[in-house]
Amino acid sequence: MIAKKKPVSSRGKKQNQQLQLVEAAVSQIRQANLEQSQQVIAELATLREDVQEIRQMVERLKPAKPRRSLFRKRKIPVEVEPAPAQQTLPVDQLLPLLPHLGKLIPQLKSPKAAETLKILANPAVMSMIQQFLANSSGVKVRPVSSGTRSIRR
Structure with a gap:
């Protein structure tokens, strides 16, 4: 038995057209959403890099924490320039x-x-x-x- 095609009614054509319009709108929304998510991912990557650079800069600016050891190290003496000699009389x-x-x-x-x-x-x-x-x-x-x-x- 061969199935005969039923004639498409005007009501079915309208629904079919509406479905096609909805599918086109959904695909456009998906495409826009995909582009936005890629843009957000790229911005997040640059922000992470910036935060990492700032952390490194802060680490360089922090004074080094003294390490505790069993034996104390001698501090290096700081050389102080002598004050200029004033003219003195004997x-x-x-x-x-x-x-x-x-x-x-x-x-x-x-x-x-x-x-x-x-x-x-x-x-x-x-x-x-x-x-x-x-x-x-x-x-x-x-x-x-x-x-x-x-x-x-």
Whole structure:
């Protein structure tokens, strides 16, 4: 038996056309969705790369964490540049000028200050001060203990 084709009614043609239109619209939506998802995937990949670069930059900026070890390492000394030398006058040139300072500085006009300046201007005292300054560069001063005080008395 051979099946005869039924004549397509106008109602079936309309449904068929509507189905074709719906299928075309769905395929367009799928295509647009596919393009958008590919674009989003590409943007996510670039964002991940950017985040990775930022993480690497932050890691480089962070100070290195000290590693704990059983033995402490010596710290490397930092070399400090010495301050530029100021012009200084030797003590033997300054001490003879002390009596004249009383005329320039009003606080030194008191009798006690004037007497002190005269004593310091004495050549014998001047030589003792110079010897003390020369020897004190490497000598540490020790405090006087109470036992030596009683011996002195």
